[in-house]
Amino acid sequence: MTGADRSRLPEVHGDPPFTFPPIFKSRLAHGLGLWCIEESSLPLVSLLMVVPAGSASDPDRLPGLASLTGDMLDEGSGTRSAIDVHDAFARIGAHLEIEVAADNTLIGLTVLSRYLRQGLSLFADCVVRPSLREADVERVRQLRLNRLVQLRDLAPAVADRAFMQMLYEGHPYGHLAIGTEAALKEMTVADVVAFHAGACLASRATLIAVGDVKAETLGQMVDEAFGGWTRREEESPDVGFDRALAEPPAVSNRRLAVVHRAAAAQSELRLGHVGAARSTPDYAPLLVLNMVLGGHFVSRVNLKLREEKGYTYGARTSFDFRRGRGPFLLQTSVQTQVTADAVKDAFAELQEVLDNRPVNAEELELAKSALTRGYARNFETTEQLARALAQLIAHNLPDQYYDQFPARVLEVDTATIARVARAHLHPERMLTLIVGDRPALETSLASIGLGDPAVLVPA
Amino acid sequence: MEIPHSQCFLDNGLRVIVHESRSLPIVAVNVWYHVGSKNEQPGRTGFAHLFEHLMFEGSQHYDRGYFHPLQEAGAALNGSTNADRTNYWEVVPTPALELALWMESDRMGYLLPALTHEKFQNQRDVVLNERRQNYENRPYGMAGMALVAALYPSDHPYHWMTIGAAEDLQAATLEDVRAFFRRYYHPRNASLVLAGDIDRDEGVALARKYFDEIPEGPAGERVVRTASLRDESRILLEDRVELPRLYVAWHSPAMFAAGDAEMDLVADLLANGKSSRLYRTLVYERRIATDVGAAQNSREMAGWCQISATAAPGHSLSELHAAIDVEVDRFLQDGPTEPEIERGLAQAEAHFMGRLQTLGGFGGKSDQLNAYAVFLNNPGYLASDLERYRRATPAALLETAQHVLGHGGRVILSVVPSGRVDLAVAGSRAVEAS
Numbered sequence: 001m002t003g004a005d006r007s008r009l010p011e012v013h014g015d016p017p018f019t020f021p022p023i024f025k026s027r028l029a030h031g032l033g034l035w036c037i038e039e040s041s042l043p044l045v046s047l048l049m050v051v052p053a054g055s056a057s058d059p060d061r062l063p064g065l066a067s068l069t070g071d072m073l074d075e076g077s078g079t080r081s082a083i084d085v086h087d088a089f090a091r092i093g094a095h096l097e098i099e100v101a102a103d104n105t106l107i108g109l110t111v112l113s114r115y116l117r118q119g120l121s122l123f124a125d126c127v128v129r130p131s132l133r134e135a136d137v138e139r140v141r142q143l144r145l146n147r148l149v150q151l152r153d154l155a156p157a158v159a160d161r162a163f164m165q166m167l168y169e170g171h172p173y174g175h176l177a178i179g180t181e182a183a184l185k186e187m188t189v190a191d192v193v194a195f196h197a198g199a200c201l202a203s204r205a206t207l208i209a210v211g212d213v214k215a216e217t218l219g220q221m222v223d224e225a226f227g228g229w230t231r232r233e234e235e236s237p238d239v240g241f242d243r244a245l246a247e248p249p250a251v252s253n254r255r256l257a258v259v260h261r262a263a264a265a266q267s268e269l270r271l272g273h274v275g276a277a278r279s280t281p282d283y284a285p286l287l288v289l290n291m292v293l294g295g296h297f298v299s300r301v302n303l304k305l306r307e308e309k310g311y312t313y314g315a316r317t318s319f320d321f322r323r324g325r326g327p328f329l330l331q332t333s334v335q336t337q338v339t340a341d342a343v344k345d346a347f348a349e350l351q352e353v354l355d356n357r358p359v360n361a362e363e364l365e366l367a368k369s370a371l372t373r374g375y376a377r378n379f380e381t382t383e384q385l386a387r388a389l390a391q392l393i394a395h396n397l398p399d400q401y402y403d404q405f406p407a408r409v410l411e412v413d414t415a416t417i418a419r420v421a422r423a424h425l426h427p428e429r430m431l432t433l434i435v436g437d438r439p440a441l442e443t444s445l446a447s448i449g450l451g452d453p454a455v456l457v458p459a
Numbered sequence: 460m461e462i463p464h465s466q467c468f469l470d471n472g473l474r475v476i477v478h479e480s481r482s483l484p485i486v487a488v489n490v491w492y493h494v495g496s497k498n499e500q501p502g503r504t505g506f507a508h509l510f511e512h513l514m515f516e517g518s519q520h521y522d523r524g525y526f527h528p529l530q531e532a533g534a535a536l537n538g539s540t541n542a543d544r545t546n547y548w549e550v551v552p553t554p555a556l557e558l559a560l561w562m563e564s565d566r567m568g569y570l571l572p573a574l575t576h577e578k579f580q581n582q583r584d585v586v587l588n589e590r591r592q593n594y595e596n597r598p599y600g601m602a603g604m605a606l607v608a609a610l611y612p613s614d615h616p617y618h619w620m621t622i623g624a625a626e627d628l629q630a631a632t633l634e635d636v637r638a639f640f641r642r643y644y645h646p647r648n649a650s651l652v653l654a655g656d657i658d659r660d661e662g663v664a665l666a667r668k669y670f671d672e673i674p675e676g677p678a679g680e681r682v683v684r685t686a687s688l689r690d691e692s693r694i695l696l697e698d699r700v701e702l703p704r705l706y707v708a709w710h711s712p713a714m715f716a717a718g719d720a721e722m723d724l725v726a727d728l729l730a731n732g733k734s735s736r737l738y739r740t741l742v743y744e745r746r747i748a749t750d751v752g753a754a755q756n757s758r759e760m761a762g763w764c765q766i767s768a769t770a771a772p773g774h775s776l777s778e779l780h781a782a783i784d785v786e787v788d789r790f791l792q793d794g795p796t797e798p799e800i801e802r803g804l805a806q807a808e809a810h811f812m813g814r815l816q817t818l819g820g821f822g823g824k825s826d827q828l829n830a831y832a833v834f835l836n837n838p839g840y841l842a843s844d845l846e847r848y849r850r851a852t853p854a855a856l857l858e859t860a861q862h863v864l865g866h867g868g869r870v871i872l873s874v875v876p877s878g879r880v881d882l883a884v885a886g887s888r889a890v891e892a893s
Contacts, residue, residue, distance in 0.1 A: 002668070003668060003671065003672055004561060004564065004668055004669045004672065006519075006520040006561075006565065006569075007520070009521060009528055009558060009561060009562075010557040010558045010561050012532045012552075012554050012555045012558055013554050014554050015533075015552065015554070016484030016552060016553055016554065016656075017484075018483070018484065041482060042812055042815055042816060043812065044809075044812055044813070044816070082733075082743070083733075083734070083739060083743065086732070086733035086734040087734045087798075087802075089734075090732060090734040090802040090805070090806065091798070091801065091802055091805060092805055092809075093802070093804075093805030093806040093807075093808060093809035093810075094809060095732060095733075110809070110813065111809070112805075112808060112809055112812060115805075139743070139746070142746065142771070143742070143749055146702065146749035146769075146771055146772065147749070149701050149702060149772065150598065150700075150701065150702055150749075150769070152701060153598040153699060153700050153701060154597070154598055155596055155597075261699075262699070263699070264596055265591040265595040265596040266588070266591045266592055266595075266596045268596075296526075296530055297526040297530065298524060298526045298527045298530055303524075306585055307524065307581065307585075308581075310580070310581045310582075310583075310584025310585050310588070311584075311588065312585070312588050312592075313585060313586075313588045313589035313592050313593075333588075333591075333592045333596070334588070335584075335587075335588055335591060365531070366527070366530070366531045369530075369531045369532065369533060370530045370531060370533060372533065373532060373533025373552050373555070374485070374532075374533030374534055374535060374550070374551065374552055375533070376483045376484055376485055376552065377483065377485050377535060377550050377819075379483070380483060380485075380816065380817050380818070381816040381817060382816065383816075
């Protein structure tokens with residue numbers, strides 16, 4: 001082989017095909033769905049349960065109830081105390097991971113395959129038969145109140161909370177999963193018990209298993225572990241599985257809001273508006289558009305704010321695709337003295353893609369390639385595969401979804417991008433939220449031209 | 460448990476390791492340079508990391524951003540710097556492997572002709588913003604700097620954190636960049652791993668094609684420094700936080716040295732996870748803390764071990780301090796229980812197995828091969844690494860813990876809300892971290 005030709009970059013030929021592994025599906029006696037991928041390269045199994053109720057199902061007066069309930073799952077079961085449960089997981093080198101998102105609750109456990117039976121049994125005890133004892137609820141409530149106190153010091157968390165609250169006022173997406181101090185203090189054990197009873201139903205849940213296990217063996221093990229999950233939906237409290245589908249409040253103008261943070265070294269920025277739901281037919285073109293705008297390192301927003309201006313360590317945009325309409329968001333953290341300039345630059349990028357600088361052919365190809373060519377690496381680990389299945393379940397997508405995805409992206413053209421940009425990007429009604437040192441910002445903010453900011457008090 | 464691989468060296472000294480695994484049509488490229496913030500001098504801290512940023516700004520034959528062609532080819536890529544090494548990686552679809560090697564070799568061989576003052580200033584601004592975002596503007600973000608500054612004397616290379624001091628970053632010059640590149644960025648100080656959809660012969664041939672032409676560079680240096688901590692030092696930092704947090708830190712064994720794995724297990728059973736001793740007493744039973752944690756931070760030259768706990772509202776750091784001492788002393792008397800040892804082993808095994816799941820990126824198989832190769836000159840160390848944990852006995856844990864924790868030489872750092880110095884452990888001296 002001769003040496004390198006440095007006069008040009010090597011060409012990249014051909015895209016190796018990727019096929020998503022087969023999914024084995026079954027349903028147990030009480031309605032629990034079971035999805036399995038056999039992947040035996042390492043002696044590991046990842047379990048992931050999708051419960052289709054999350055923080056959007058919190059009752060209006062009790063934001064944070066789903067999340068508190070999730071936290072209570074591994075805090076005691078049957079005759080086991082909370083410590084006993086934690087010890088039992090530790091003995092198999094694992095712990096239960098509970099993630100309460102807006103639309104659903106994900107409960108995960110990765111174990112060495114020789115511990116799968118014990119893992120499943122513990123998993124089932126936690127999900128189906130948590131003790132939900134008063135003393136444990138009190139203890140966990142206090143830990144969560146402490147966490148809320150700590151989050152007040154964390155600028156990104158303050159920004160996320162204030163932004164969602166303003167954007168989704170009165171809507172189930174208008175609060176973060178952890179909820180509010182007032183609501184946490186008000187929740188009773190009865191509230192937790194009722195939420196658990198209404199949300200954790202075999203007929204609504206799906207258990208995913210990916211790893212070193214045969215689907216058939218798995219079915220028997222799951223039957224054994226979850227056999228007692230007999231509570232029926234008709235007999236259970238209604239948690240409002242579809243509350244997130246409500247239409248978010250309509251806004252017709254630009255708004256500016258500031259949360260003061262004394263002597264902050266940076267301003268935390270959130271710019272955005274209500275976006276599209278995951279079910280939008282424009283999903284693939286919106287992913288491409290987002291790549292160009294702020295979806296990866298070489299996007300317009302990051303190149304402008306980081307690589308050209310040096311204002312920030314990084315800036316990005318995202319469409320947060322949910323069951324209901326999630327936010328479109330540009331987020332970054334910039335040096336205090338350039339805050340107003342960074343906001344103006346961000347606005348300019350979003351406006352220009354609609355007006356005088358639409359996505360061009362070269363940018364389009366770059367974005368499409370970035371989304372499709374390295375696609376296989378998203379499916380390397382058992383946990384990645386389990387999460388991929390959870391997406392299919394959460395959004396009712398076909399089994400062939402991942403095999404078809406690259407083609408969906410590759411068919412997007414510049415005209416489609418221009419159309420979806422006009423339909424889904426709205427700088428004219430964007431909310432701009434700044435968490436920063438208000439006195440240091442005061443004079444420069446006027447130059448943005450968004451009027452006087454609303455001054456928010458951190459929750 | 461192992462990562463099958465083969466290793467060879469090019470004439471210019473570049474170490475090349477290939478691991479074949481055909482399950483997905485991707486290859487992980489992973490390059491380590493044996494240089495980190497411990498190679499810096501006082502007054503020029505933060506430089507190794509700032510330099511890493513410049514490696515993404517273009518080289519002689521492709522003088523544009525490093526990300527563009529690789530992302531277009533479907534790659535994921537990044538880099539990182541710590542005290543002991545700097546790593547760079549790409550995970551590419553198989554057809555883009557040559558592109559990644561072209562790019563990596565161009566910046567290894569030809570970075571300086573493309574370097575400009577403008578790039579340098581821009582990336583310095585970016586790094587200063589990284590520092591603001593991840594340290595200055597983050598609660599408890601300056602604690603690590605205060606701890607290492609108190610653990611090591613000012614001329615010891617672990618005295619500062621990799622992000623460095625803001626004024627040092629401001630003082631860095633373009634000439635510093637050039638000198639640093641010539642000294643540390645060359646094949647003899649580097650190690651290349653290719654992992655995934657490739658075999659040994661292909662891998663070695665491609666490595667030759669792209670890296671053979673780069674001159675070998677000067678012989679490496681080994682930074683050797685010792686430090687000891689004889690007395691207890693109590694320091695305090697005021698920060699924009701509502702709940703005070705306590706850190707207790709000791710010197711501990713270096714990475715892979717005798718006692719390192721044992722100390723890792725001791726840290727876990729003392730304060731990591733809900734079944735740990737300190738979680739049980741401080742958070743679950745007495746409720747004087749809202750979280751606890753521990754870590755054996757082992758580095759090439761030396762390690763340090765720390766326990767931290769955040770006070771629950773209404774509780775002082777003195778209370779936490781006393782409660783931690785009681786638990787540590789109890790452990791130093793009785794050592795671990797059999798169930799604790801079993802849990803530690805189960806967790807270690809699950810952890811090792813989990814890391815074998817990815818080819819590339821931070822902590823994947825390619826990164827591990829390089830870690831074993833660069834620090835131990837033994838890329839096949841994985842099984843022995845796990846064996847260190849499997850062989851750990853209650854007596855060995857006790858002995859290590861007594862050696863590391865059982866004396867007065869330690870740093871006690873109180874991070875308290877601004878204006879609430881009274882919440883700190885008694886007798887603490889205020890320090891500045893900026």
